[in-house]
Amino acid sequence: MKLFLKTILYYPLFNALMFLVWLIPNHNVGWAIIGLTVIIRLILLPSSLNASRQQRQMQLLQPKLQAIQEKYKDDKQKQAEELAKFYKDNKVNPLGSCLPLLIQLPILIVLYQVFIHGLDMSRFALLYSWMPRPDFIQTMFFGLDLAKPDKYILPIIAGALQFYQGYQMTPKTEPGKQPETAQMISKQMMYMMPLFTIFIAGRFPAALPLYWVITTLFAIGQQWWVMRENNSEFKINNAELRKEKKTEFKTTKHGVEITVRKRK
Numbered sequence: 572m573k574l575f576l577k578t579i580l581y582y583p584l585f586n587a588l589m590f591l592v593w594l595i596p597n598h599n600v601g602w603a604i605i606g607l608t609v610i611i612r613l614i615l616l617p618s619s620l621n622a623s624r625q626q627r628q629m630q631l632l633q634p635k636l637q638a639i640q641e642k643y644k645d646d647k648q649k650q651a652e653e654l655a656k657f658y659k660d661n662k663v664n665p666l667g668s669c670l671p672l673l674i675q676l677p678i679l680i681v682l683y684q685v686f687i688h689g690l691d692m693s694r695f696a697l698l699y700s701w702m703p704r705p706d707f708i709q710t711m712f713f714g715l716d717l718a719k720p721d722k723y724i725l726p727i728i729a730g731a732l733q734f735y736q737g738y739q740m741t742p743k744t745e746p747g748k749q750p751e752t753a754q755m756i757s758k759q760m761m762y763m764m765p766l767f768t769i770f771i772a773g774r775f776p777a778a779l780p781l782y783w784v785i786t787t788l789f790a791i792g793q794q795w796w797v798m799r800e801n802n803s804e805f806k807i808n809n810a811e812l813r814k815e816k817k818t819e820f821k822t823t824k825h826g827v828e829i830t831v832r833k834r835k
Contacts, residue, residue: 580681584611585694586702588685593705600690601712604778608785611678616793623797626740628663679786686778690718710778717778725780726772730765732787737761739794 584607591603612619629636639657643650688694690710698704710718715725738761772780 576677576681580678581684582697582699584678584681584685585697586699589695589698589705590702592708593703597709598705598707599709599712600778601710601715601717601781604686604717604781605785608682608782609789611682612786612789615678619790620793620797623793625663627797628661632657632661632663682782683779686782687776690776690778712777712781715777717781718776720774721777721780722773725777725784726769729772729780729783729787730769732784732791733768734761734765736787736791736794737764739791 587610588600588603588607591606592598592600595602595606636654636657639653640650643653690708692708695704710716715721768783772783
């Protein structure tokens with residue numbers, strides 16, 4: 572399995588990184604890492620967009636799911652049937668947000684290895700025979716040596732972006748609507764993951780937190796787009812509701828709140 576991953580992922584990604592290093596003026600590995608990260612994220616965009624859309628849809632449908640679970644809490648078989656029907660009617664796959672991420676995970680793990688170990692010329696033996704070789708590799712990037720750990724700047728930026736991404740993806744619910752345990756876990760993850768990111772990023776070559784910064788920025792932009800799509804779709808689907816009822820719509824940063832008032 573290890574040899575298989577090296578053959579189909581590590582070697583191609585390492586060669587792609589070195590090609591970008593060769594192509595970029597002054598052979599700067601920082602810009603090569605940014606370029607390769609963006610290319611990989613664009614290749615994975617269809618599957619990651621689908622995962623984000625499924626996850627967002629599940630968040631919006633969560634109140635109805637909880638209502639079904641509560642209604643049939645004493646009849647697990649009936650509950651399973653109603654949930655399956657609900658998923659089918661709403662065209663939602665409960666595993667739809669997980670499967671694409673599982674496909675991406677090996678690629679992301681191999682990218683870590685490429686950025687950690689591939690920043691010196693000693694690994695040029697891994698280059699394909701037809702691949703051009705840079706005469707040198709410039710690891711200095713805006714005053715940081717990407718081949719050495721950076722204790723503060725990039726780890727803190729990566730942690731801050733991780734925090735914002737967690738805040739962006741945390742569903743906003745009214746007090747008491749979400750189980751207390753779920754609220755506690757959600758808040759712990761939102762605060763603990765950035766601290767974990769800072770701790771780990773400060774112990775690896777700075778190339779790794781640079782990759783985290785770029786891929787997290789990409790993910791934040793993708794999530795913003797998905798939430799924007801949800802708001803637009805919501806407005807279209809409720810056009811008829813506006814004609815029949817006096818409806819007030821309040822658009823928030825993370826979704827849409829509705830207040831419906833029937834005409835007298």
